[in-house]
Amino acid sequence: MAETLELDVVDGVATITLNRPDRLNAFNVQMMRDMIDALDETDSNDDVRAVIVTGAGRGFCAGADLESGGDAFDHGSETERLKRDGGGLLTLRIFESTKPIIAAINGPAVGVGITMTLPMDIRLASDQAKIGFVFAKRGIVPEAASSWFLPRLVGMPTALEWCYSGRVMSAANAERGGLVQVVPHDDLLDRANQLAAEFAQSAPVSVALTRQMLWRGLTFDHPMEAHRTDSRAISALGRGADTKEGVVSFLEKRPPEWTLRPSVDTPDVFPQNVERTFS
Numbered sequence: 001m002a003e004t005l006e007l008d009v010v011d012g013v014a015t016i017t018l019n020r021p022d023r024l025n026a027f028n029v030q031m032m033r034d035m036i037d038a039l040d041e042t043d044s045n046d047d048v049r050a051v052i053v054t055g056a057g058r059g060f061c062a063g064a065d066l067e068s069g070g071d072a073f074d075h076g077s078e079t080e081r082l083k084r085d086g087g088g089l090l091t092l093r094i095f096e097s098t099k100p101i102i103a104a105i106n107g108p109a110v111g112v113g114i115t116m117t118l119p120m121d122i123r124l125a126s127d128q129a130k131i132g133f134v135f136a137k138r139g140i141v142p143e144a145a146s147s148w149f150l151p152r153l154v155g156m157p158t159a160l161e162w163c164y165s166g167r168v169m170s171a172a173n174a175e176r177g178g179l180v181q182v183v184p185h186d187d188l189l190d191r192a193n194q195l196a197a198e199f200a201q202s203a204p205v206s207v208a209l210t211r212q213m214l215w216r217g218l219t220f221d222h223p224m225e226a227h228r229t230d231s232r233a234i235s236a237l238g239r240g241a242d243t244k245e246g247v248v249s250f251l252e253k254r255p256p257e258w259t260l261r262p263s264v265d266t267p268d269v270f271p272q273n274v275e276r277t278f279s
Contacts (some may be wrong), residue, residue: 001025001192002034002037002038002115003034003186004018004019004020004028004030004034005017005018005019005032005034005035005038005252006019006032006056006132007038007041007042008027009042009045009047009048010111011197011200012047012048012049012050012197013048013049013050013051013052013193013196013197013200014038014041014042014048014050014052014099015052015054016035016038016042016051016052016053016054017052017054017055018031018053018054018055018056018060018061019056020056021055021056021057021058021059021128022057023062023065024026024055024057024058024059024061024107024108025056025057025059025060025062025085025108025113026060026061026063026064026065026066027061027063027064027065027087027112027113027116028064028065029081029086029274031117032086032087032089032090034269035090035116036089036090036093037245038081039051039093039094039097041095041261042097042099043098043099043262043263044263044264046261046262046263047093048099048202048265049099049195049196049199049200049207049274050099050100050101050102050195050196050197050199050200051097051099051100051101051102052101052102052103052104052189052192052193052196053101053102053103053104053117053120054103054106054188054189055105055107056106057107058106058107058108058162059106059107059108060103060105060106060108060109060113060129061108061109061110061113061114061116062110062111062113063110063111063112063113063134063190063254064087064111064112064267065144065205066175073116079174085143086112086116086132086144086145087112087115087116087144087145088144088145088195089119089186090144091115091116091119091132091145091146091149092145092146094116095124095145095215096118098211098212098262098263098266099207099208100121100122100199100207100211101119101121101122101123102120102123102124102192102195102196103117103118103120103122103123103124104121104124104188104189104191104192105117105123105124105125105126105129105131105171105180105188106126106129106165106185106188107126107128107129107130108130108131109125109129109130109131109132110130110131110132110168111133111134111135111138111275112143114131114133115143115144115145115146115149115150115172116144118144118145118146118149118150118153119145119149119215121211122181122190122195123179123180123181123246124180124181124182124183124188124191124195125174125180125181125182125183125188126170126182126183126184126185127171127172127176127183127184127185127190128171128185129170129171129173129180130167130168130169130170130171131168131170131171131173131179131180132162132166132167132169133146133150133162133163134162134166134168135166136163136165136166137166138166142163144244150162150163152175152215152218153178153179154178154179158177158178162177177206179235187267193204201255203242203245203246203256203258204258204260204261204262205237205240205258205260205261205262205266206237206242206244207262207271208262208266209233209266209267212270213226213229213230213233213269215233216229216270217229217237229269229270232267232269233267233269236267236269237267240260240265241260242256242258242259242260245257245258245259
């Protein structure tokens with residue numbers, strides 16, 4: 001068990017449970033490191049087909065740990081050292097995941113507690129959860145690359161309203177904005193596991209590549225770019241073992257037996273990769 005979370009794998013589904021319940025799972029540098037390490041582990045484990053992220057106790061994540069008071073966001077002068085936003089380091093790692101990630105938001109999720117979920121694929125929220133993009137109320141700005149993710153998920157007017165106001169809203173209001181799917185509190189993890197189990201039945205390399213194609217496709221300037229990517233992917237997978245198995249198992253009316261592994265068999269269909277260095 002890591003210092004700030006637990007990682008459990010059962011029947012191909014990995015569950016990451018943020019585990020600082022005495023502080024409503026407030027985010028700190030150690031949690032960032034532990035989450036990145038956990039995602040490295042789930043990506044390298046080909047037995048993992050889907051990931052669920054949830055919180056221990058009554059909160060999902062109450063945002064950045066403010067234990068240091070008014071200096072909580074003072075990272076020093078940029079002339080002294082260039083700092084990276086920890087929430088952004090995490091969301092960029094989530095973006096690169098080869099496994100589907102489901103957020104099971106079991107309680108308060110504010111600040112980085114909600115922005116960390118934006119690059120996750122599905123956001124299920126308990127009907128008791130509260131959600132807030134509270135940055136302007138703390139004198140800072142949205143982080144964790146949320147200025148990129150949030151407008152793409154809910155549209156620019158809604159993103160601006162939520163960020164300008166900094167209001168903490170009910171899960172029902174967040175659902176009306178298109179951010180989450182609300183689930184009865186007692187059914188939250190069951191629903192997350194049902195979805196994860198359904199994802200786990202699909203060809204894992206196909207899922208890994210589909211995830212990246214859809215997310216990266218948000219940056220394409222023209223559908224021709226998507227067409228080229230689709231064509232490369234279909235060509236690469238179409239001659240592979242899993243495609244043959246998918247067709248034959250369908251014709252034979254039996255469950256498929258996938259053999260390709262995301263960690264080694266996922267083709268690179270993005271020849272012009274985004275520069276990921278920071279300077």
